[in-house]
Amino acid sequence: MTYLPLIIKTRLEEKLSKLNKLxxxxxxxxxxxxxxxxxxxxxxxxxxxxxxxxxxxxxxxxxxxxxxxxxxxxxxxxxxxxxxxxxxxxxxxxxxxxxxxxxxxxxxxxxxxxxxxxxxxxxxxxxxxxxxxxxxxxxxxxxxxxxxxxxxxxxxxxxxxxxxxxxxxxxxxxxxxxxxxxxxxxxxxxxxxxxxxxxxxxxxxxxxxxxxxxxxxxxxxxxxxxxxxxxxxxxxxxxxxxxxxxxxxxTPAIQKQEKFITLTDVSKNTSFSAKYLNLLARQGKLEAHKEGRNWLTSKEAIKRYLKNRTRQRKIS
Ligand SMILES: Nc1ncnc2c1ncn2[C@@H]1O[C@H](COP(=O)(O)OP(=O)(O)OP(=O)(O)O)[C@@H](O)[C@H]1O
Ligand SMILES: [Mg+2]
Incomplete structure (x- = not known):
């Protein structure tokens, strides 16, 4: 019995191993x-x-x-x-x-x-x-x-x-x-x-x-x-x-870093509304974290979300 969705579990493990590599x-x-x-x-x-x-x-x-x-x-x-x-x-x-x-x-x-x-x-x-x-x-x-x-x-x-x-x-x-x-x-x-x-x-x-x-x-x-x-x-x-x-x-500056931006900023450059992105973030489907009252994500995280979604559609 597990309560942690696989996608979230994998993401956490990847981030921990990234940290360990440093x-x-x-x-x-x-x-x-x-x-x-x-x-x-x-x-x-x-x-x-x-x-x-x-x-x-x-x-x-x-x-x-x-x-x-x-x-x-x-x-x-x-x-x-x-x-x-x-x-x-x-x-x-x-x-x-x-x-x-x-x-x-x-x-x-x-x-x-x-x-x-x-x-x-x-x-x-x-x-x-x-x-x-x-x-x-x-x-x-x-x-x-x-x-x-x-x-x-x-x-x-x-x-x-x-x-x-x-x-x-x-x-x-x-x-x-x-x-x-x-x-x-x-x-x-x-x-x-x-x-x-x-x-x-x-x-x-x-x-x-x-x-x-x-x-x-x-x-x-x-x-x-x-x-x-x-x-x-x-x-x-x-x-x-x-x-x-x-x-x-x-992460050392030489390694490429992801820049965290607010969901409102992301929504300006994508077809998603800030409200929908907020839902994805809360559900854990989109990599994001809270700072103060705002959810932050990155362009790379959006790309990964889209890639994952297409992959899952193909499987089902
Ligand atoms: N429905 C619930 N079932 C079990 N535990 C709960 C529930 N709702 C709240 N709690 C826990 O009870 C804690 C409050 O208990 P207590 O006052 O003994 O702890 P505290 O450390 O003094 O206060 P707090 O945790 O609020 O800072 C909450 O922090 C939360 O962890
Ligand atoms: Mg108390």
């Missing part, structure tokens, strides 16, 4: 990207749960140690803690690529992101029942959490060599928030844990954008009743976005 990656450029991604993810992951800091403010707090007037102390602490968790994650990957995901590791990540805002429960499973705001799904009874977490790790280890890693990380993400083992910080912990798997496989850090919050909740809701495909596709799109940004920044 290895060893230039150290200072990689460091710059890492720092940028750490700030971006800290901002987005915290903003999804209501943290009021902007991207710029997050940057200032982490890199300059500045306190932003008028913003809650809690928001500052969450930003710092989340950033620390990312540094911890990168450290793990740098030291040992094969580090296995365990309950202890998940609890460590939770401990780090919550330690300044909810000391008592940092790294500890909940002992009472919870609900997820705005979701229909009701997480299991608190008494069942330890067993469900043990089962989750057993499941993960049994799937590691069988399932595509993007798909596996998406499913792990969902299973974690479905159990909702902690009182708070479940989403952030799940997004970090998912990234551990992806980064071990060589993918760059993957960020769920705050702008996509509605979509994110929607695909999790569908996954609650077994509809995993929208979630897997959504995560795959986020993976592709990070890959595109890494490739764009790390």
């Amino acid at each position: 290895r060893p990656l230039p150290k200072s450029a990689v460091q710059k990207l890492r720092e940028k991604f750490q700030i971006e993810m800290t901002y987005n992951s915290n903003a999804i749960e209501g943290n009021s800091l902007t991207l710029k403010e997050t940057f200032l707090i982490i890199n300059e140690g500045i306190t932003v007037k008028g913003k809650p102390l809690k928001d500052h602490l969450e930003a710092k803690d989340h950033h620390t968790a990312l540094v911890y994650l990168y450290d793990l990957i740098d030291k040992d690529k094969k580090h296995t995901t365990s309950e202890i590791l998940i609890r460590n990540l939770h401990q780090i992101i919550i330690r300044e805002t909810d000391k008592e429960w940092a790294g500890r499973y909940r002992n009472a029942n919870v609900i997820i705001g705005r979701a229909k799904h009701i997480p299991p009874n608190a008494l069942q959490v330890p067993q469900k977490m043990r089962d989750l790790i057993i499941w993960l280890n049994s799937q590691k060599s069988k399932m595509n890693i993007v798909e596996l990380s998406a499913l792990l993400h969902h299973k974690l928030v479905y159990i909702h083992p902690f009182f708070d910080g479940n989403g952030r912990t799940a997004r970090l844990t998912m990234n551990l798997l992806l980064m071990q496989a060589g993918y760059p850090l993957v960020i769920i954008l705050k702008n996509d919050r509605k979509k994110y909740y929607d695909v999790l809701d569908k996954a609650d009743s077994g509809g995993y495909e929208p979630l897997v596709k959504f995560i795959a799109q986020s993976v592709e976005r990070s890959l595109d940004i890494y490739l764009k920044n790390l």
Whole structure:
């Protein structure tokens, strides 16, 4: 059973292998990207749960140690803690690529992101029942959490060599928030844990954008009743976005680079409307990634889409 359409799976593998071919990656450029991604993810992951800091403010707090007037102390602490968790994650990957995901590791990540805002429960499973705001799904009874977490790790280890890693990380993400083992910080912990798997496989850090919050909740809701495909596709799109940004920044200038342009610009030179291109992008049929609110693609990606479409028509 696979939830990842072949065309998307192949594309991600091709892009990852393109990135791998560039290895060893230039150290200072990689460091710059890492720092940028750490700030971006800290901002987005915290903003999804209501943290009021902007991207710029997050940057200032982490890199300059500045306190932003008028913003809650809690928001500052969450930003710092989340950033620390990312540094911890990168450290793990740098030291040992094969580090296995365990309950202890998940609890460590939770401990780090919550330690300044909810000391008592940092790294500890909940002992009472919870609900997820705005979701229909009701997480299991608190008494069942330890067993469900043990089962989750057993499941993960049994799937590691069988399932595509993007798909596996998406499913792990969902299973974690479905159990909702902690009182708070479940989403952030799940997004970090998912990234551990992806980064071990060589993918760059993957960020769920705050702008996509509605979509994110929607695909999790569908996954609650077994509809995993929208979630897997959504995560795959986020993976592709990070890959595109890494490739764009790390491909040496001598190698031909694809220039990313907005769908509106593409629509001016093709017979497709921007609306239709947007649909293709969202369905994953056209290579594209989101920057801010805009979808970006390239002329080459349009050519590949057209070629693929003709090929598929011939087959069917
Ligand atoms: N229908 C759903 N089924 C399972 N999990 C869901 C559903 N809707 C949302 N979630 C998850 O619950 C998380 C919110 O839970 P919680 O408040 O414990 O996490 P958080 O890290 O504090 O907040 P957030 O993840 O929103 O930043 C969401 O981020 C999302 O990952
Ligand atoms: Mg929360």
